[in-house]
Amino acid sequence: MNKWLALSGLYIVQGLPHGFFGQAMPALMRTQGMDLTIIGLLSLLALPWALKFIWAPWLDRISLRQQEFRRSWILTMNYSAVAVLVVIASQPLDLWTGQAMAVFVGLLLMLNTLMATQDIATDAMAVENLPPEQRGIGNGIQVAGYRVGMILAGGALVSLYPLLGWQNSLLLLALLMLLGSLPLWWFKPQPHVVDRQPLWPLWLGFFRLKYAAFWLLFLLVYKFGDAFGTPMIRPMLSDAGVTLEQMGLILGTVGFLAGLLGALGGGWLVGKLGRQSALLGFLLLEALALLSYLGLQPAAGQAPDWLHIYLAVIVEHIAGGMATAALFTVMMDRCREHCAAADYALQSCLVIIAGMLAGALSGFSAKTLGYDGHFVLSAILCVAAMSAVWALVQRGLLPSRKALV
Numbered sequence: 001m002n003k004w005l006a007l008s009g010l011y012i013v014q015g016l017p018h019g020f021f022g023q024a025m026p027a028l029m030r031t032q033g034m035d036l037t038i039i040g041l042l043s044l045l046a047l048p049w050a051l052k053f054i055w056a057p058w059l060d061r062i063s064l065r066q067q068e069f070r071r072s073w074i075l076t077m078n079y080s081a082v083a084v085l086v087v088i089a090s091q092p093l094d095l096w097t098g099q100a101m102a103v104f105v106g107l108l109l110m111l112n113t114l115m116a117t118q119d120i121a122t123d124a125m126a127v128e129n130l131p132p133e134q135r136g137i138g139n140g141i142q143v144a145g146y147r148v149g150m151i152l153a154g155g156a157l158v159s160l161y162p163l164l165g166w167q168n169s170l171l172l173l174a175l176l177m178l179l180g181s182l183p184l185w186w187f188k189p190q191p192h193v194v195d196r197q198p199l200w201p202l203w204l205g206f207f208r209l210k211y212a213a214f215w216l217l218f219l220l221v222y223k224f225g226d227a228f229g230t231p232m233i234r235p236m237l238s239d240a241g242v243t244l245e246q247m248g249l250i251l252g253t254v255g256f257l258a259g260l261l262g263a264l265g266g267g268w269l270v271g272k273l274g275r276q277s278a279l280l281g282f283l284l285l286e287a288l289a290l291l292s293y294l295g296l297q298p299a300a301g302q303a304p305d306w307l308h309i310y311l312a313v314i315v316e317h318i319a320g321g322m323a324t325a326a327l328f329t330v331m332m333d334r335c336r337e338h339c340a341a342a343d344y345a346l347q348s349c350l351v352i353i354a355g356m357l358a359g360a361l362s363g364f365s366a367k368t369l370g371y372d373g374h375f376v377l378s379a380i381l382c383v384a385a386m387s388a389v390w391a392l393v394q395r396g397l398l399p400s401r402k403a404l405v
Contacts, residue, residue: 003129006187007138008145010122013078013180015149017085017111019256020157020173022150044360045105048113050353056120056345057203060338061194069192070125071184077118078181082174084111089170123348124341125189127332133271139328140267143321144260151260152176155253159245193338205336206343211395215334218392219350221385222283222327226320227355229290229378231362233313236371240297240304250313258314262321269322270329275398279330279389282323287382289319293375327351330398 064072088096088107096104130138153176157169164172209215237247270278292312296305331351335343366374392398 002183002187004141005183007122007126008141009180009183010074010078010118011142011145012149012152013177014115014119014122015146015151016153016173016176016180017081017115019150019153019155020169021108022154044356045108046112046352046356048109048116049119050349050356052116052120053342053346053349055117057339057342059117059120059124059341060192067191070121070128070189073121074118074125074184075181077114077121078177081111081114081118082177084114085170085174085177089167089174093166119348120341120345123344124192127335127340127344128190128192130332132333135329135332136270136325137264137267139270139332140264140325142328143263143267143325147256147260147263147321149176149180151253151256154251155248155256158248159253161248162245202339203342203346206339206346209334209336211392211397214388214391214395215397216350218388219331219347220354221381221388222279223323223351224354224358225290225378225381225383225385226286226323228358228362228365228381229293229375230316230320231359232366232371232374233293233316235366236293236297237304237309240309242304242309250309254310255313255317259317259321262318263325264321265318266322266325267329270326275326275330275333276389276393278326279323279398280386280393282319282326283382283386283389285319286316286323287379289316290375290379290382292316294372297371333399 059069059073063069064076084107088104088111091100126138126142153173157164157173161169206212207216234247234251237250242250266278266282273281289312292315296308296312331344331347334347362374365377369377389398
């Protein structure tokens, strides 16, 4: 039980900063008339998450406290991130977005670096402490926990933002991050065994695994369509007349609750269906979910179609949670013994890099094709990614349900 509580708390913590800054800032900037292209390019602030594979191998080698490889890194990074939030809270928002914009961007990059490093150690701890038969539900909890953090910060905090204000919202966010790390103090992970071969050959060894090129292609394309489509949901809703507070309820609360259920259900179904069927089925469901946003933009003078909005958001978040849980499960399966931090970080970085590229291009797509054309293209990209999954199935890299029993 301590294991599940510790992992749940840590993944909730990881979702908190992204939930607040990721949900509030794009909508605030859109209401101020910022161009869609610039909003899409904001995803580049997640650069540390894409580069964490560079320093991940050192977390397999260095302990900040004797025999505390995973916990020492997790707690140090988490408390450092809390300190950065306190610094950001010390100044008003109009200062950060005005004359101190460069410093604000630097602090957000530092925050992302600290949380990305915490994520490396947390994922490594999960790989080392979850046997293969528990990885489906474990990754369901991972995705669900992250979404709980996003619900708390991107839903509740964003909705309460007009009441709490900038400083109180950030201080509450910092307090939640402290509370989320408490269960780790009562869980002692399995000892990490250090592989002493040189780092460079050790890191390159992942690329020498069987059918490595097919696996890398799969990582790059599996979530590309989803990452391409979803950044334009908030600008579309803003253009449709949905306020920031309403968006906090629709996306930050209802949507992420749906994503939480999708992640837990997807993690459970991975064990029932097997890796093959889950990856293919969830990808197809994601494509259909993106198409549910078609026709959502109302004509001039018309009120938003709330039923359509809620149904589209719920279906899309359920599908996204299921697909992410399945992807993370097979990423754990691919990790080598003693190299969990390096291997999992490398894989997740490839997924993040693809997502950053997709997000950066999303604004150009929506501006050129319109919102409907953008979501059709996103669905096509999801369907096209099924060919990469099938290539892995044909080469025996994805076990069926029978193989896991």
